Amino acid sequence: MRVKGTYARAWIGAALSAALLLAAVGCTSDNSAGNAGNGNQASDGAYAGNKTPTNGQAAVQTAAVDEQPSSVYYEIFVRSFYDANGDGIGDLNGVTQKLDYLKDLGVEGIWLMPINASPSYHGYDVTDYYGVNSEYGTIDDMKKMLDEAHKRGIKVIMDLVVNHTSKEHPWFKEAAADPNSKYRNWYTFKDASEPLPGDGATGGNPWHAAGSYKYLGVFWEGMPDLNFDEPAVRAEMIKAGQFWLDQGLDGFRLDAAKHIYGDFKSSINTPDIQKKNQAWWQEFRAAMSGKKKDAYLIGEVWDSPVIVAPYLDRALDSGFNFDLSTKLLSAADDETNPDVAFSLDRVYGMYEKSSGGTFVDATFLGNHDLNRAMSVLLGNVDHAKMAAALQLTLPGNPFIYYGEEIGMQGMKPDEAIREPMPWYASKEGGEGQTKWEASRYWKEGANVEEQLKDENSLLAFYKELIAWRKELPTLRNGGIKEYKIDNPQIGSYLRVTADDQALVVHNMGGAEQTVQLTEGEFAEIAKQSKDGAKLDGATLVLPAYSTVVLRQDRP
Incomplete structure (x- = not known):
């Protein structure tokens, strides 16, 4: 969650930080026993001993394989x-009616943004952790949707917002009104005259007036922070999580995961705060696993890999890869090699050590807090396809923001990046079209109706690339290794499993490219996004704006 401000992260800095932490960790780990059976247990010496590959070479001989079994998720x-x-407002029964659309797209998991009772349009300020927003439906509607999704092989996770409640939540209203309330210590109240740190972790002063007191709310005054030093708060949040698992949910996207104790800029990344955050999420993980062994927990930890890594130690399965999102969109926009394999391999090595081999990356191009990918790419469909091709051929669980597959546009403020999904060719829409917000970014052709009929549409491209992932184990489950091709418009990397490898090559630019590979290493083109790709021995010809997957020559 982000209420205000902008965000940018230096990819090179993140990679260097990951490399430094990986070196510092060395061969020691609390999860060493868990790691023993995982394929990524090459020593640091193996990484250090890999020379940077020259043109058409790959560093796969000495470094072991890091596999990440994955599924494609869709944020709604x-x-x-x-x-x-x-009534013009989307609802849970509407999600149920569109499950076949998602199944046809190839989606294997859904992330629902908040569906709990809330006074706001977005739902990130909860007033009832056990109820459904009445505009969205009922608990029974939720159960029906979950049942129908599971019948189609689609898992469902939802946002669980535990860092804070709404100031309209009965707990907070009672706590603010009565200093002797049992809920008083569920929040953080201070005397208004007391000197307090004003460096809120998300910007601005996090203290807000409540009579002769002030209360803590790092996002804004409408979202008072819960106090996780209070045992009753931890127990209640665990109870809420287990309740929703009992209803049939498959896990949670955990909002503002690093802000449970991270309230101030001056202390958010100190060892003490990091350890307290980690301890809470480990407690939560243990409780959720006790209810549902394979519950999937993915956290919003909007920070560098060195900050994300501890959350993967017996706590979260995944953290969203914010750094990678920026890198992929920039590469597509600039028509240049994204050059991500080396950095990802180093980061994944660190995550392996931290998680004991259980982590799965979570890639995305856009989400509900960011300007939409198609707007970042200035409406260029070729660039949007290349960004999607990059994301969908990399390791981890790819997350697609609703409408991204048809090129929806939108720029801040937040309402404009969360506009109604355009199902129809007409701007007026038709049956089922949501109308709670007037669309400022409706574009001709960026709708489901027209793109379903067009085999060259962005929607068709997404279907094709997702199908590749399902057909090729290397794309679905493989790790990543560097493969150098000396051409600034060519992106390339190996996807590697324990018993196979495939070479992914992207022509990011608008002109045909011819590149040289290692002689005899790859036998044939397994997949191509455009007709016209050719492999003649070690010579590969790539059409403009295209992607190929090459199959290894195996005995």
Whole structure:
């Protein structure tokens, strides 16, 4: 969650930080026993001993394989998705009615933005952790949607917002009104005259007036922070999580995961705060695993890999890869080699050590807090396809923000990046079209109706690339290794499993390219996004704006 401000992260700095931490960790790890059976247990010496590959060479001989079994997820803002009852607001029954669309797209998991009761349009300020927003439906509607999704092989996770509540939550209203309330210590209240740190972790002063007191709310005054030093708060949040697993959910996207104790810029990344955050999420993980062994927990830890890594130690399965998102969009926009394999390999080595081999990366191009990918790419469909090709051929669980597959546009403020999903060719829409917010970014052709009929559409491209992942174990489950091709418009990397490897090559630019590979290493083109790709011995010809996957020559 992000209420205000902008975000940028230096990719090179993150990679260097990861490399430094990896070196510092060495061969020691609390998870060493868990790591023993995982394929990524090459020593640091193996990494250090790999020379940077020259043209057409790969560093795969000495470094072991890091596999990441993955699924394709789709983020849904229910309010904007599909309206089943005609009130203009999307609802859970609308999600149910569009499950076949998601199945056809190739989606294997859904992330629902908040569906709990809330006074806001976005839902990140909860007033009832056990209820469904009445505009979205009922608990029974939720159960029906979960049942239908599971019938189609689609898992469902939802946002669970535990860092803070709404100031309209009965707990907070009672706590603010009565200093003797049992809920008083569920929040952080201080005397208004007391000197308090004003360097809120998200910007601005995090203290807000409440009579003769002030209360802590790092995002804004409408979201008072819960106090996780209070045992009753931890127990209640565990109870809420287990309740939703009992309803059939498969896990949670955990909002503001690093802000449980990270309230101030001056202390958020100190060892003490990091350890307290980690300890809470380990406690939560243990409780959720006790209810549902394979519950998937993915956290919003909007920071560098060195900050993310500890959260993967017996706590989260995944952290969203914010650094990678910026890198992929920049490469597509600039028509240049994204050059991500070396950095990712180093980061994944660090995550392996921290998680004991259990982590799965979570890649994305856009989400509900960021300007939409198609707007970042200035409406260029070729660039959007190349960004998607990069994301969908990399390791980890790819997350697609609703409408990204049809090129929806949108720029801040937040409402404009969460607009109604355009199902119809007409701007007026039709049955099921949500209308809670007037669309400022509706574009001709960026709708489901037209793109379903067009085999060259962005939607068709997404379907094709997702199908590749399902057909090729190297793309679905493999790790990543560097493969150098000396051409600034060519991106390339190996996807590697324990018993196979494939070479992914992207022509990021608008002109045909011819490149040289290692003689005899790859036998044939397994997949190509455009007709016209050719492999003649070690010579590969790539059409403009295209991607190929090459199959290894195996005995």
